[in-house]
Amino acid sequence: MNKGSETMVKPLLRGIILATLTMNLLVNHEQAHEACRIKFLMEEIQVGEESFRVPKSTSRMKTDEFANYIFVIVDYLREYYNFVVPEPKEKI
Numbered sequence: 001m002n003k004g005s006e007t008m009v010k011p012l013l014r015g016i017i018l019a020t021l022t023m024n025l026l027v028n029h030e031q032a033h034e035a036c037r038i039k040f041l042m043e044e045i046q047v048g049e050e051s052f053r054v055p056k057s058t059s060r061m062k063t064d065e066f067a068n069y070i071f072v073i074v075d076y077l078r079e080y081y082n083f084v085v086p087e088p089k090e091k092i
Contacts, residue, residue, distance in 0.1 A: 017073055020083055033058075040072050 021032035037055035044051050058066060077083040 016085055017070065017077070020077070020085060024081070024083060036073055039076075040069060 018029050018032045018036075021027060021035070022029055025032070027035070034055075037058065041056040041058070042053050043056055044053050046052075058069065061069065074085045077085060
């Protein structure tokens with residue numbers, strides 16, 4: 001995927017990547033989104049003396065951080081599931 005297409009990252013996640021997961025893995029959109037967050041966005045937080053692992057919120061990510069998240073998912077899908085995620089169109 002071309003990193004120059006960062007303006008397309010959120011529509012790409014919703015329109016192509018999650019749709020690919022939904023169709024190929026027989027899960028719904030929400031399950032695909034949560035599975036990606038749990039797989040790729042876990043962080044450790046401290047609550048009192050206990051540590052918990054929770055997924056980061058994608059809606060609070062900066063554009064470059066979100067774009068990196070997309071690139072990681074695309075690489076993972078290609079490597080482990082042999083899915084090819086198409087390039088987004090330059091303009092909508």
